[in-house]
Amino acid sequence: MAAKLNVLFKKIQKDDKKEVLMFHVQGDDLPHADELLKMPGSITMLNMEEAEVGEIGAEFVSIQRDHKKTVLKFHIKRDTESKVNKLYPFAGSNVSITLQPSQMSIEEFYEEREGIEYTVDGSGNVEVNDNQMNMDDVESEAKLQRVK
Structure with missing residues (x-):
């Protein structure tokens, strides 16, 4: 309230x-x-x-x-x-x-939070490390948790 x-x-x-x-x-x-x-x-x-x-x-x-x-x-x-x-x-x-x-x-x-490391190429595209978790990984993990 x-x-x-x-x-x-x-x-x-x-x-x-x-x-x-x-x-x-x-x-x-x-x-x-x-x-x-x-x-x-x-x-x-x-x-x-x-x-x-x-x-x-x-x-x-x-x-x-x-x-x-x-x-x-x-x-x-x-x-x-x-x-x-x-x-x-x-x-x-x-x-x-x-x-x-x-x-x-x-x-x-x-809590100190670290950001996601990334680079920006000459045309403005952002590149993230391949080991970085993405939304597809999060959804897959959530489905696994529901099955357990």
Whole structure:
């Protein structure tokens, strides 16, 4: 279930491998408290309406509440830099964010993924290593798994 909040975008801070985002919800009342209190320590899809960048995967690091405010802290990987750069102008402003749990684990989120090696010839054709798995191989493997 998605939780939509009006928050103060308190800060955005760069780190070597991630961006740290901090939002404040003012007052005692925390909308969607039941859902939000279950999310820290997991991956969340974050969408800031004003930035118009779509959903960004973020680690929901912590939620801290006191009588004046609730602080929501997130980590975003640096590989989403093109989207993150569009958030900077909104730091210090009130914004609307939508948070939704992701099916991705924290390990998957931070996993370094290698791309497929390929070459491009002079006419623009892509050549992939013959040992690379293709969609026919995937379909054949899926059929074998169903038979077992």
